[in-house]
Structures are given as C-alpha cells and as structure tokens.
Amino acid sequence: MWKAALLFLGAAALCAATRSDDIAFKKHHLDPGAAESCAFADINGDGRPDIVSGDHWFEAPKWTRHKFRELPFQNNYIDDFSDLPLDVDSDGHIDLVTAHWFSRKVSWWKNPGKGKGVWKEGGVDTGMNTEFAFLVDMDGDGKAREILPQYGGKAITAWYEFKGGRWVRHQVAGQSHGHGIGAGDVNGDGRIDILTPKGWLEAPAPGVEGNWVHHPDWEFKEHLGFLYVHDVNGDGKTDIVSSNAHDYGLFWLERTPNGWKKQVFEDVWSQAHATALIDLNGDGRKDFISGKRFLAHDHDPGARDPLGLYWYETVPGPQGKGIYWARHIIDYGSMAGGGMQIPIADIDGDGDLDFAVAGKGGLYLFENLTRQPKAAK
Template sequence: MKKNLITILRQQLLLIIILPTFCISAAAQIAGKAVKFKKNHLWDEFYTEGATVGDVNKDGKLDIIAGAKWFEAPHWKMHEIWKHKKFDYTKGYSDSFLNYMMDVNEDGWLDLICFDFPGKEVYWFENPAGAERYWKRNLIDSIASNESPMVVDIDGDGKKDLVFGNEKLGQLAWFSNVVKAKKVTWKRTAISELNAKGIGLFSHGLGWGDINGDGVKDVMIIGGWWEAPHDMKTSPWKFHEANLGLPCSQMLTYDLDNDGDNDVISSSAHGYGLWWHEASLDKDKNIVFKRHTIDSTFSELHSIVLEDVNNDGLPDLITGKRFFSHQGLGPGGLEPAVLYWFELLKDGKQKPAWIRHLIDDTSGVGIQFATEDMNKDGLLDIIIGNKNGVFYFEQILPGKQKSEK
C-alpha cells in the first residue's frame, strides 16, 4: 500500500512538472478559428491612410503613430505632431499616405517618416525629445511617385533606408540618412536606369526580397526585378524582366511551395485579387512566375502584411479593403470595408492553401498598416489608419471579450 502511494505521489509530481510546460505551449499556438481581436477605434475622422508604432516618449511602451497624431500607450491619449486637418473622403485624399518610425538624426528619439500624396514630398518629422510641441518638419525629397514606397534596410547596415521612384527622372532609388555634426543629409543611390518602366506617377507594385537565392534582397515591380549587387555602392542594378501580375500594393516574398526559392505575393490595389506567383526556371534558366489566386471575393486590397498571426511558425497574410479608395467609384467601391487574415497551411508536400478569417467589416485598410505585439503578451496586434479613422486591433486569448467600439 505504501509503495503504491509513493508511486501515485511520484506520478502526480511528474504531472505538476509537465503540465505548466504543456499549458505554455498550448497558449503560444492558437487554432486559426480561435484567434480573436478586440477592436479599439482611437479616432473616427479621416486624416491619414498610414499608421505605425514606436516608443515615442521613451517610457518603454509602444505608442501608435498615425499621420498628424500619436496616441500614447497604454490609455491612448492623443498628441499632435503637426496641426490636425480633417479631410473629406468623398472628395479627396489626405497629406499622410504612409508612416514609418526611425531615429533619423541619431539622437536616441524615434522620428516619423511620412509620405504625402503620390508624386509629392516625403518628409521626416523630428521628435521633440519629450516636449509637448509640434515636431519640426524636414524635407527628404520633393517627389515620391510610387503608391507603396518602402522603408527597409537595403544595405544591411542595421539602419532603415527609403526606396521610392521619381517620375520626372523615371528612376527608382534608395535613400540613406547621413548624420554629421548633428546635421542630417540624405544620400541618394540609383537602383534603376533613367526612364525605367514602372516608376511613373501612381505606379502600383513595389517589393523587396531575395529572388535569385544569392542571399541579397532584390527589388521588385510587376514588370520584373532589379538584382541587388553584393556591393551596394554599385549603381544601377541589373534589371530582369518578368511577369509579376497586375497592378498591386506591397509585394512580399516567401517560399510557399517548399522548393527552395522565394515566391511572390501581391494584392490588387484597385480591383479584385489576392495572388501568389510561383517561381521556377524556364529552359534558358531564367526565373519565371506562374500566378495562382488566393482570393477574389473583395476588392481594393491596397496594403498587405505577411506575419505569423496564430504563432504556428508559418507567416499568414493580413489585408483588407481600402475604404473609399477612389471615392467609392472603383470596382466594389461601396462594398463593406473588410479586414481579413489568411491562415497559411503548408505541409511541404503540396501547394500552399489558406483559410480566410474575418477580423472586422467596418474598418478596412489604408495604404500601409503596422503589425506588432503592442502589449508584449506574445500575440500579434494590428494598427491601421484609413478613411474610417485610426484602429488598434488587439489580439486577445480565446474566451475573452472580442470587440469594443
């Protein structure tokens, strides 16, 4: 009897040791259908179509930055970056299309990169280092023609760079900040030749990823890709023509079919369609692409992000409808402003598949949005600025409150 009791106690002790580990693993990965988001509508007027995140006031918490305003975590108190202006989405557009954060002047405070309407200026706004005043506006360049310019680390030096085109030159270039004696200048390095295709005003489709598998990320447009040199001082880059689909928003790369090369994901900016482009080699060893449709049921997918939503180790797609993209006149322009995530299913033996999950149907996306674990709970959150306002979709554990408007 005593021996049996000892055995039982040992088994219970083992269970106590194992169970917490099991619970942690179960909480880390969530079944797709169980993923829930709490909707926080931070602002209900149209003034931006981009949003980003960063610790603005250096308090250790991630704040939300959207155009002329930033919202202080954790209670989302609003602060103005420049004088707020309300826009009428039935008649026009705002002066904030895409937003990114980086420490431009290297003073330890995050600054705002803001792209205006396509073909107009791109500015950086200097963080006033905790002071409650408007941020100083500084010009980076007078023309940024692409609809989806990028802020990425092109040269791998650990600092973000800007990538966009100039329709007057017909040239794509990347810009790096240079700080000397507290003064900021921007070094411009050409990617394309002059008068290149796909760089005109309102050009749709721009992406960054390793297309040829040489370990260096290349730059894509829908008509092909520029092969990045190993020496980033080289200019211009070699262009390879390719059919990468229809006019789109951001272009993303990932090896979806497990064949060792990156495929390309894109979404229709003003029509219907979410696609992946399967990469392969033709008989002449050129990289070619075959288009596959992921979804075609909603339109105006003017921004897209590739991130792991449910912690299963696979990157999922997050996208939605850009509300009143062209004042409701485009294909499906008056349909619901949906926001979806597409759960990637991939077993390494067959083509990829996705399960579509609705997050919301009265918000949509803008030109660019951000994803981040805002409250460090291990769950990915979504931050959006568009014609419906500013939104923070907080992912919550299954069983908790789903929405709050």
C-alpha cells in the same frame, strides 16, 4: 513569364476557404477622423508602442491623443500615405518618415523628445508623388534604416539613406516600373533586390553604385501593393506574394522550372492596398493580413462593397503536398478599412501580435486576445 491559375484543389495551392476564427480580436476605435496610414512607435520612450496617424500620435496605454504636426487635407484625403518610425539622427528619439502624394515629397519629422510639442519637418526628396514607402535593409548591415518609396507616374526607382547628416538618394532605375514595390533577395545571392509590377531589379555587388539589372520575368498591368519575397510552399525556392491595390485579388507567384506561375488565393473583395506578411498564429509559417481600403479611388471595382479585414493562414495541403490559404475574417461590415499600412506590434506585452489600421472611417486598433495582457504599471 508567369501563367495565371486559380486553383481550387491541387498540389500547388488552393484558393482561400473560410475557416473558424481561432484568433479573437477586440476592436478599439481610437479616432473618428479620416486617415490613410498609421504606425506603431515608442514616441515618448516609456517602452510601450504608441500609434502615429495623420496629425497626431496616440499615447499608450490609454491612447491619449497628441497633435504634433499639421498636414494638408485635399480631395477627401489627408496627405499622409505612409508613416515609417525611425531614429533618423540617432539622438535616441524615434522620428517619423512620411510619404506624401499631393505634396509630391517624402519628408521626415524630428521628435523633439518624448513626442511633446510641434515636430520640425525635414526633407528627404521632392518633386514626385509618393503613394507608399517602407523601411528596408538595403546596405546589408542588418538594420532596416533605408527608405524605399513607391513613386507614381513616370518617376524614378530609388532608395535613400541618411548619411553625413543628410539624405542620400541612390537611383536604381529611370522609371518606377508601375504601381507597387517590394524588396528581398530574389536570386539567393545575399543582396536585397527590388521588386516591381514589371519584373525585378537585381542589386549590384557591394560597393557598386548603379548598374541594377532589370529582369522582366513578369508584367502586371494592374496596380499592385507591396511585393514580398517569401518561400510560400516550402520547396526551398523564392516565391512572391502581393495584392491588387485597386481591383480584386490576392495572389502569389510560384517559382517553377518554367518561370513564375500566378496563383490567385482570393478574388471576392477589392482594394487590398495594405498588406502584412507575418506569422500571426505562431505556427512557424508566415500568414498574410489585408483588408479592403475605404474608397481608395472613386471608381475602383467594388469600391462601394462592404469593408472587411482578413488574415490568411498558410496550411499544408493533402498528404503535405502544396499549401492552401485559409481565410479568417477579423472584421466585416464596419467602418474599419485596410488603409495604406497594417502595422504589427505586441502592444500589451502578452506575447501575441496586435495590429492597427487607419482609413476614412478613422483609426482602429485590433487587440489580439489569444493571451492575457500584462497589467499596466
């Protein structure tokens, strides 16, 4: 089992300390409408990443808005909790897989070609509240084309593949094991395991359906966001990075000879539902991007605190021992919240990474100004 530890100094980790903002971002407010999720995808096939959010897609480079579907708006939420770009039917056009909480389903929307007009909705699965989902390479073919959703309540754990013209459900467990989900090779056997707030599910050998072994190595009562498999401190051992989606805290689980040790590296803001693990500054080490979701739930701790977006740089500790997470403030005190997803893309072809967020304050694009963008043709 893991042990809780908030460290300020030490070999293992340091809690987040704010550093100078050495990456400048330009904020673009693309749409004021309330949203929850967004994604980058080349919808019209012109080679540029467009943005999808809610009922609309926004065409690069001027971010012209196109309505392509009608989603319900309920209890101050649009029923769009994850958007996953995927050419489902392999026709050369990027379609969209969407997770719906209130409609209790996962759907996919067929791109008619260049994104124009109304998209036709198809079903993936129904009957379960779906708070978020992501694409993952579950079959080991090197392509992240399978869907791993986070089902609410006492629903199942399952992943889905599009095969033979239909979506096939692969049930992993008879329960969801809590709020939060992730995927990665935990034990180093080359297979993709599934992570939950109550341990991890070991993938069976290739060709073996079912028989996923549950390892209750940790247990969180908190509602987590995504769980990432990543060697945080470079010791060659698998660690895990995650967040409290409806409370305070960003943390990682360090793999030690005595089990998993919880290391908190941020605890001053809450509702870190959306996260991204990526090398943002190009130094070869993965960084962590997150932000406070705008009114995720009515009574979450810190729900009325100011919104903020941050990235956390993994920096080697003194004498190269351990690491610490350096907090960089991207935006603070505006209406830009972290939402349900933080998609990453190089929107202008300049070689640095930009990102977008969508929340009840609208859709925002954060353009990385590290390098000069190429002139639009």
